[in-house]
Amino acid sequence: xxxxxxxxxxxxxxxxxxxxxxxxxxxxxxxxxxxxxxxxxxxxxxxxxxxxxxxxxxxxxxxxxxxxxxxxxxxxxxxxxxxxxxxxxxxxxxxxxxxxxxxxxxxxxxxxxxxxxxxxxxxxxxxxxxxxxxxxxxxxxxxxxxxxxxxxxxxxxxxxxxxxxxxxxxxxxxxxxxxxxxxxxxxxxxxxxxxxxxxxxxxxxxxxxxxxxxxxxxxxxxxxxxxxxxxxxxxxxxxxxxxxxxxxxxxxxxxxxxxxxxxxxxxxxxxxxxxxxxxxxxxxxxxxxxxxxxxxxxxxxxxxxxxxxxxxxxxxxxxxxxxxxxx
Amino acid sequence: xxxxxxxxxxxxxxxxxxxxxxxxxxxxxxxxxxxxxxxxxxxxxxxxxxxxxxxxxxxxxxxxxxxxxxxxxxxxxxxxxxxxxxxxxxxxxxxxxxxxxxxxxxxxxxxxxxxxxxxxxxxxxxxxxxxxxxxxxxxxxxxxxxxxxxxxxxxxxxxxxxxxxxxxxxxxxxxxxxxxxxxxxxxxxxxxxxxxxxxxxxxxxxxxxxxxxxxxxxxxxxxxxxxxxxxxxxxxxxxxxxxxxxxxxxxxxxxxxxxxxxxxxxxxxxxxxxxxxxxxxxxx
Numbered sequence: 352x353x354x355x356x357x358x359x360x361x362x363x364x365x366x367x368x369x370x371x372x373x374x375x376x377x378x379x380x381x382x383x384x385x386x387x388x389x390x391x392x393x394x395x396x397x398x399x400x401x402x403x404x405x406x407x408x409x410x411x412x413x414x415x416x417x418x419x420x421x422x423x424x425x426x427x428x429x430x431x432x433x434x435x436x437x438x439x440x441x442x443x444x445x446x447x448x449x450x451x452x453x454x455x456x457x458x459x460x461x462x463x464x465x466x467x468x469x470x471x472x473x474x475x476x477x478x479x480x481x482x483x484x485x486x487x488x489x490x491x492x493x494x495x496x497x498x499x500x501x502x503x504x505x506x507x508x509x510x511x512x513x514x515x516x517x518x519x520x521x522x523x524x525x526x527x528x529x530x531x532x533x534x535x536x537x538x539x540x541x542x543x544x545x546x547x548x549x550x551x552x553x554x555x556x557x558x559x560x561x562x563x564x565x566x567x568x569x570x571x572x573x574x575x576x577x578x579x580x581x582x583x584x585x586x587x588x589x590x591x592x593x594x595x596x597x598x599x600x601x602x603x604x605x606x607x608x609x610x611x612x613x614x615x616x617x618x619x620x621x622x623x624x625x626x627x628x629x630x631x632x633x634x635x636x637x638x639x640x641x642x643x644x645x646x647x648x649x650x651x652x653x654x655x656x657x658x659x660x661x662x663x664x665x666x667x668x669x670x671x672x673x674x675x676x677x678x
Numbered sequence: 679x680x681x682x683x684x685x686x687x688x689x690x691x692x693x694x695x696x697x698x699x700x701x702x703x704x705x706x707x708x709x710x711x712x713x714x715x716x717x718x719x720x721x722x723x724x725x726x727x728x729x730x731x732x733x734x735x736x737x738x739x740x741x742x743x744x745x746x747x748x749x750x751x752x753x754x755x756x757x758x759x760x761x762x763x764x765x766x767x768x769x770x771x772x773x774x775x776x777x778x779x780x781x782x783x784x785x786x787x788x789x790x791x792x793x794x795x796x797x798x799x800x801x802x803x804x805x806x807x808x809x810x811x812x813x814x815x816x817x818x819x820x821x822x823x824x825x826x827x828x829x830x831x832x833x834x835x836x837x838x839x840x841x842x843x844x845x846x847x848x849x850x851x852x853x854x855x856x857x858x859x860x861x862x863x864x865x866x867x868x869x870x871x872x873x874x875x876x877x878x879x880x881x882x883x884x885x886x887x888x889x890x891x892x893x894x895x896x897x898x899x900x901x902x903x904x905x906x907x908x909x910x911x912x913x914x915x916x917x918x919x920x921x922x923x924x925x926x927x928x929x930x931x932x933x934x935x936x937x938x939x940x941x942x943x944x945x946x947x948x949x950x951x952x953x954x955x956x957x958x959x960x961x962x
Contacts, residue, residue: 414751460813484817504820507846507859614753
């Protein structure tokens with residue numbers, strides 16, 4: 352059999368980090384395999400694992416089961432030059448942009464207002480167009496430890512031209528097929544329903560790609576509504592989707608998705624979401640950030656001083672549908 | 679059933695889309711917005727066991743209505759599903775050929791059903807108006823067997839050339855264009871649904887084709903709000919206006935908060951057939 356090159360029919364011009372599965376394997380090799388207590392504050396977790404210039408991937412978003420408290424901590428610590436994966440993002444991308452933390456965004460979908468649009472127009476933020484599914488799939492490739500995966504979309508669009516995708520002739524069928532490069536983020540931020548002190552984690556409900564995001568990333572910070580006993584984990588092993596050895600930090604964060612919802616526990620605070628929207632529209636985002644981020648030292652302090660017990664109890668009481676989550 | 683004489687453009691679009699849906703097909707909708715409401719309306723009215731898959735991995739939910747105000751963040755939207763999976767899993771189901779119809783909202787569409795949800799005006803790096811991005815629409819429009827698009831009929835939306843092709847239709851319309859771009863065979867746009875006109879696509883040329891027009895509009899009225907000229911057959915059907923019953927269920931059960939159905943009002947003066955549309959101030 353003679354070797355021959357696979358024809359590349361077309362390729363996009365978007366910037367992406369070249370996949371390096373062996374580097375990703377080496378990160379895994381260097382992680383602690385022992386069951387060690389990984390609890391730490393959000394301050395310490397973000398300070399230790401999020402560097403300026405990091406590629407950061409979060410799951411899901413500020414509306415539903417997203418790591419909102421960790422994202423506020425990133426803003427509080429003035430992290431800079433981050434490259435974020437906005438695979439079905441909400442106002443999270445806007446928050447990080449308003450905090451001056453972001454310089455590149457891989458776009459699937461995100462809530463967009465003038466803060467992001469202005470940043471793009473002024474060259475402070477560069478966007479690369481992907482899709483929600485293509486970003487989730489690139490995380491899957493990263494999680495599998497392979498450099499790329501084929502898929503049957505992205506082609507025939509300007510998304511293709513603005514991305515790092517390629518169109519090749521499939522060596523098996525001879526038909527054109529698209530490839531997308533793996534992404535291995537520097538850090539994953541994942542909000543989970545429950546985990547133990549080692550990071551064995553349970554995520555309830557439908558979601559984006561929490562497992563792929565954890566598996567693909569160099570460092571994994573979990574924020575969790577609840578820390579449970581390892582004995583409880585071992586009684587119901589089928590519920591564990593992220594095992595301890597991929598996790599670097601466990602941050603106990605009740606109401607960690609606030610102002611969004613963790614289904615089964617508390618509903619979203621629509622007033623707060625509207626306050627964010629109004630701050631963007633009225634040009635008062637600095638005051639919003641002062642109130643909700645810089646003016647408090649931690650998520651716990653924000654919940655106590657800015658949200659208050661009565662509101663927290665109301666959000667819990669209003670989440671009447673719990674079937675499937677904790678029953 | 680009696681035709682209504684007062685409704686918003688979005689209510690009309692959602693109603694027309696819901697009429698196209700049946701229980702023999704599996705639908706793929708993005709999270710929240712008009713496509714989800716169309717499926718919910720069909721489920722309430724004529725297709726009680728209709729099944730749909732949501733981009734967040736929810737498979738065949740049976741949400742209790744009236745729907746919550748903020749569906750996109752509410753656990754209730756995923757309730758009574760047969761499975762909770764994730765985004766990659768439902769995309770695999772579409773890629774494997776199990777999902778019949780993708781139902782999507784478009785910002786801008788061209789004659790071959792390609793559509794834009796990225797930006798309008800300017801360039802990619804300096805957009806005049808930037809939108810949320812392709813989201814799940816690109817995979818849905820590529821992998822499902824058929825695609826239904828929902829949008830308002832406006833000249834700036836039905837354009838000769840898109841500012842950005844976020845999601846594929848028939849690409850340049852030539853035979854095999856989708857396959858040459860790496861997309862699955864035998865797939866493509868099926869209907870484009872607006873408040874005044876329903877479009878399909880010509881079997882040969884893949885160009886958009888006018889199928890039906892609302893009684894208060896006309897072929898000329900429709901064409902005057904399009905930059906490109908669709909195929910116009912001799913027999914353009916009548917697009918029946920929303921009925922009182924459809925609107926009642928839509929307003930009281932499917933979107934009681936009124937967030938998604940809000941739009942420009944269409945008020946018909948007298949009997950629908952003789953009506954002249956009188957647009958009044960809308961909310962959007």
